[in-house]
Amino acid sequence: MSNMLQKRIFTLKWLDKKIKPLPLFVALPDTGLVSLLTAANIINQYKLPIAGYVDADWLPPMISILEGKPLSPVRLYVDEKILILISEVPIYPENWSNFSQVVLSIYDELALPLIIGATGLPNPKRHNLDKLRLFASYTDKSFKERYLKNVNDFSGLLAGPYASLLRSFLMREISAILLIVDSFPNYPDPEAAALVTDVIGRIVNKQFDVNILLKKASEIKLMARRLAAETQRIRSAVSTETGRPPTSFYV
């Protein structure tokens, strides 16, 4: 993508100019807020420093304020093993491709080895499930053996911001893993986030603590419920849903 186009659709401001090329976990509000809760847990527990901000006209006119300090709602955090790009605001469907361009730009600038995403598989019977199913879609066959041994391969239609991201990775032949886990369709799901956190830990070779996600699940759900509802409202504008089986031309 040309620099001119990059400048027109978003601004990327780096606070840390010496970032190593590490796997990038992309977290934005989607079904069950799975990736957002995963990212928030890692960022808060390990007190990760902010490495950069993203700003764009197409982002909702909102700003995060934490203990008086204004922060862009789309931020990049850095850890010794992983980078995390988090959006605290839902991205509208018409801007999913713009958001993909942000991710691609970070990928290019830092020469990242891998991009990881995670979303919920909306399951109306989720509350009755004792064991959540975890699926993955990945661009490189070797990832299955290396990181995803106990994870099912996903087959079906994927909708939402991660579908847009995965499509852009496919076009650019970028190494990517998307984790898809059973989750409440409309409610925040910290338990699903804990499962995703474990797999991310396996991928980046670091064990992240998931105790807070499991023990404080009710409190987390209470605090995150507005964002979950907003996300659902935006998602309902898209006419299709994650989970529909693929058209079986090949059967």
Place this chain on the structure above:
Amino acid sequence: MYEVMNMGFEEFEEMIDEFFERFERIIREMRRKMKAFEEYLTEDIEGGALKPLTSVYVSGDKITVTADLPLVEPSSIKVELLNPKILYIEAKIKREIPSTYISCSLPPCTFKYFKARVRLPFPATKISSVKLYRDILEVVLLRE
């Protein structure tokens, strides 16, 4: 600035009036949005009631309503079909939740209950089952 200096008094007065009208419109819109936000999050602020997140699914002759009720006392849950198209849900929260926990833009208060009047897509005749599992209340109703 030059334009303002060359204005007549009436023109200037009109400009000021227009400015205040626009300002009032913005304030009214902000108030409307704040009220909508409060209504969206809460059932009854003065009564200390939050509105739970709810979902409705229809399958055959059954309507299933789920509500996310984190931190509630299971024994306090009340479910009632107020009329064929409205299901009422109420539950006591185990501890008082300060409004800042939900949003800093809510007036200072505490929440002790979840309360919701859920509009059903089809008239229901009766409640068939009520279950609470992992904070999720599941109410199954039979369609008319």
